[in-house]
Amino acid sequence: MKNWVGSVAVAAMLSAGAVSGAFAQAKAAPASPASGKDLLAKSGCLACHAVDKKLVGPSYTDVANKYRSVKGAEDKITAHVLNGGGGVWGQIAMPPHKHIPEADVRSMVRFILATK
Numbered sequence: 001m002k003n004w005v006g007s008v009a010v011a012a013m014l015s016a017g018a019v020s021g022a023f024a025q026a027k028a029a030p031a032s033p034a035s036g037k038d039l040l041a042k043s044g045c046l047a048c049h050a051v052d053k054k055l056v057g058p059s060y061t062d063v064a065n066k067y068r069s070v071k072g073a074e075d076k077i078t079a080h081v082l083n084g085g086g087g088v089w090g091q092i093a094m095p096p097h098k099h100i101p102e103a104d105v106r107s108m109v110r111f112i113l114a115t116k
């Protein structure tokens with residue numbers, strides 16, 4: 001009798017473990033592709049830029065305002081971030097970011113251009 005109770009308890013513990021294991025797996029399900037916002041944080045951009053204030057580089061709101069009605073801005077800015085360079089906002093140049101895939105830079109630029 002004692003053994004029977006013991007094995008029920010073990011079975012209950014095992015099935016509880018199986019349930020929480022499945023739950024943990026569901027939570028770790030493949031994330032959706034990183035958003036522009038996450039990429040900015042991950043790529044070190046926020047060391048020099050903030051959304052709403054000038055740091056080393058212009059604020060992203062200023063960038064969005066400057067280019068709001070400029071045709072082809074997304075391509076131009078994507079190239080500027082990839083290649084680096086200065087002279088648009090001041091004397092300080094932005095370092096190149098050629099190690100970042102262009103598609104990632106583009107999604108960051110889209111996020112930046114959508115800031116208000």
Ligand code: HEC
Pocket residue numbers: 040043044045046047048049056057058063076077080081085086087088089090091092093094095097100108109112
């Ligand atoms: C070391 C500091 C630094 C880092 C890191 C940095 N930037 Fe910049 N960024 C600048 C500076 C300075 C400028 C202004 C350059 C100029 O006047 O042409 C600038 C300009 C920009 C602009 C405006 C470009 C234009 O054509 O008007 C965008 C957009 C931008 N950065 C996005 C990014 C993104 C995205 C990252 C991360 C991948 C990043 N920056 C990382 C310093 C930085």
